Amino acid sequence: MIKIGLIVISVIAVLFVLLFIVYFFNLDMKFIVNVVAPVLEKHYDKRDSNQFV
Amino acid sequence: MEVQKNSKKRAGDRTLGCLYNTGKVRRRREWRGIKDTMYDFYRWLNLWKIMIGVSLSKGFIKGLFRYRWMANYLAVPHMIDKFTIGQRDETLRITHISIGYVVKDVALTIKRCLRGDIRSGNDKKFSDRCVLVDENAMTSFMMGFPELVALQREVPTMFSANLINQNSAVHYIDVAQMFGIPGDVCPMPETEAGISIDDDFVVMGKCAVQVNTTCDGSMMGNGLIAKRLEKEYGIPTFQMASPLRHRNEDVQKYAAEEIKSAIAFIEEHTGAKWNWEAYFSAAKRVNQTTRNRLEWLDINSTPYPQFVGAVFSLYNDTNYMGNCGRSEEFPFIDEKIMKLVRKGYENKTMMASEYRHRCIVWGVQPQYVIDMLYWMMQCWGVVPLTDMLSMVIEKEIVEEDTPQNREQAYYDMAYLSENMIMRNHTHGGYEVLVDELWKYCEKMNADMVMMWEHMSCKALTGMHGQFEEQARERGINLVWVSHDLCDPRVYSRQAIRDQFNQYMRTVMREEPLDPTIEVITDDNAW
Numbered sequence: 001m002i003k004i005g006l007i008v009i010s011v012i013a014v015l016f017v018l019l020f021i022v023y024f025f026n027l028d029m030k031f032i033v034n035v036v037a038p039v040l041e042k043h044y045d046k047r048d049s050n051q052f053v
Numbered sequence: 054m055e056v057q058k059n060s061k062k063r064a065g066d067r068t069l070g071c072l073y074n075t076g077k078v079r080r081r082r083e084w085r086g087i088k089d090t091m092y093d094f095y096r097w098l099n100l101w102k103i104m105i106g107v108s109l110s111k112g113f114i115k116g117l118f119r120y121r122w123m124a125n126y127l128a129v130p131h132m133i134d135k136f137t138i139g140q141r142d143e144t145l146r147i148t149h150i151s152i153g154y155v156v157k158d159v160a161l162t163i164k165r166c167l168r169g170d171i172r173s174g175n176d177k178k179f180s181d182r183c184v185l186v187d188e189n190a191m192t193s194f195m196m197g198f199p200e201l202v203a204l205q206r207e208v209p210t211m212f213s214a215n216l217i218n219q220n221s222a223v224h225y226i227d228v229a230q231m232f233g234i235p236g237d238v239c240p241m242p243e244t245e246a247g248i249s250i251d252d253d254f255v256v257m258g259k260c261a262v263q264v265n266t267t268c269d270g271s272m273m274g275n276g277l278i279a280k281r282l283e284k285e286y287g288i289p290t291f292q293m294a295s296p297l298r299h300r301n302e303d304v305q306k307y308a309a310e311e312i313k314s315a316i317a318f319i320e321e322h323t324g325a326k327w328n329w330e331a332y333f334s335a336a337k338r339v340n341q342t343t344r345n346r347l348e349w350l351d352i353n354s355t356p357y358p359q360f361v362g363a364v365f366s367l368y369n370d371t372n373y374m375g376n377c378g379r380s381e382e383f384p385f386i387d388e389k390i391m392k393l394v395r396k397g398y399e400n401k402t403m404m405a406s407e408y409r410h411r412c413i414v415w416g417v418q419p420q421y422v423i424d425m426l427y428w429m430m431q432c433w434g435v436v437p438l439t440d441m442l443s444m445v446i447e448k449e450i451v452e453e454d455t456p457q458n459r460e461q462a463y464y465d466m467a468y469l470s471e472n473m474i475m476r477n478h479t480h481g482g483y484e485v486l487v488d489e490l491w492k493y494c495e496k497m498n499a500d501m502v503m504m505w506e507h508m509s510c511k512a513l514t515g516m517h518g519q520f521e522e523q524a525r526e527r528g529i530n531l532v533w534v535s536h537d538l539c540d541p542r543v544y545s546r547q548a549i550r551d552q553f554n555q556y557m558r559t560v561m562r563e564e565p566l567d568p569t570i571e572v573i574t575d576d577n578a579w
């Protein structure tokens with residue numbers, strides 16, 4: 001029982017540390033603007049749009 | 054004004070220049086001491102929970118690949134970082150709670166847009182319950198339609214996308230100009246026109262209501278948008294025209310008639326019936342919002358303002374225009390904010406190491422896109438007490454259901470529309486635009502006014518000389534800061550800040566509180 005408790009606490013602690021690193025060093029935003037956004041922008045630029053006034 | 058020193062030392066990062074580099078987002082997040090950093094971390098986790106929730110909703114993936122503006126929403130946390138710069142204690146919590154609900158409200162709008170959109174979720178039954186409402190409309194005429202959904206599709210497409218990414222409008226401005234719309238039109242309606250031309254609005258709704266606010270540019274955009282809505286997508290569009298001289302008694306009957314006509318139009322096209330019980334319940338909530346906002350402004354008139362900045366204005370925008378008493382959730386948020394505002398005032402919480410000037414922010418503001426108001430506090434010790442867009446509804450409307458009040462209710466809905474954000478001070482003549490500013494300065498003990506001069510806004514530029522002359526007579530320090538709203542190619546962020554820096558150094562002869570942010574290399578940032 002104690003062992004399971006320790007494993008759960010360790011997993012939570014590791015998850016907390018990892019998430020905090022992502023948060024503090026702004027890795028979430030760096031990933032979005034440098035990796036995801038350029039791919040999406042290329043996709044939008046390729047798309048034909050029905051431009052009309 | 055006597056310099057007001059903060060007796061508490063700021064925990065964590067003392068200077069803020071270390072957060073910026075030439076990249077698109079911040080180098081790292083701010084260290085605010087353990088307690089406040091953990092709170093900010095908790096809000097960040099919560100934000101991602103909301104964003105993941107939205108991304109699992111019907112039509113999201115199709116919408117993400119279909120609509121260019123959708124990509125901006127992946128960077129919402131970056132927007133929050135802009136609005137919480139240098140904040141600690143109660144003010145950090147006030148900002149997080151208020152912007153958190155703005156985010157939630159926009160997330161709900163995106164979910165609804167994609168659910169009903171013919172190209173994404175294509176939920177026809179839901180779409181038939183939706184009325185498209187102009188972004189610049191006070192949604193008061195929807196207060197008595199609880200079974201209908203008022204959707205301001207320009208909000209996620211144009212307005213809030215631009216809060217997240219300063220470049221979000223550029224593509225659409227270029228599209229509009231390719232089709233002959235001149236470059237000196239306000240970029241906000243020009244962007245909306247560009248989105249319509251580019252066919253990048255969601256297509257849904259049983260009918261639509263457009264308003265003649267806020268300006269000539271807005272009317273230009275609405276013309277193009279309505280044409281496409283009606284001719285291509287078969288969505289009938291009502292044009293509601295609010296009177297310009299809205300303080301005059303002789304226009305009120307006409308304004309109330311316009312509201313009646315809008316309601317009749319919605320009833321005719323949706324089959325829904327106006328519900329007075331729902332209306333008066335919403336009216337109670339609108340009044341509560343007004344009372345709370347006036348109390349926040351009263352506290353901002355003291356030496357310890359608490360709820361300020363772009364978020365104060367954004368929260369008012371969402372609460373009045375988009376919500377207009379229809380959401381039962383907002384009164385609880387208001388209460389939470391009120392508790393923190395009172396606590397912050399009792400604890401004499403300050404947002405910078407010293408306050409040197411108390412400032413009212415006037416004119417058409419781009420402060421949503423940049424973190425200017427928070428920057429003014431941190432860099433120069435200038436506290437933005439309030440802004441033009443937050444000085445809206447001042448009186449309470451009738452909230453008891455009686456035959457007499459039912460007639461008065463049309464006048465009240467008209468009053469709400471006439472006095473909405475970006476309208477009550479830009480329309481109505483010099484009394485509301487110029488004279489009222491000095492009243493607010495007196496009431497809020499302001500010694501400085503920052504005048505946003507939007508170079509494409511014709512309504513305000515005509516009064517430039519009047520403002521200068523009258524500020525001089527009153528001994529108010531008047532700082533002109535030019536910008537071009539959501540087109541960062543005309544005035545970059547640093548070009549905007551430089552105007553303020555120059556005034557503070559050359560006219561006020563002051564040195565910055567935090568010299569590391571006098572010049573920030575964030576012109577390429579989102």
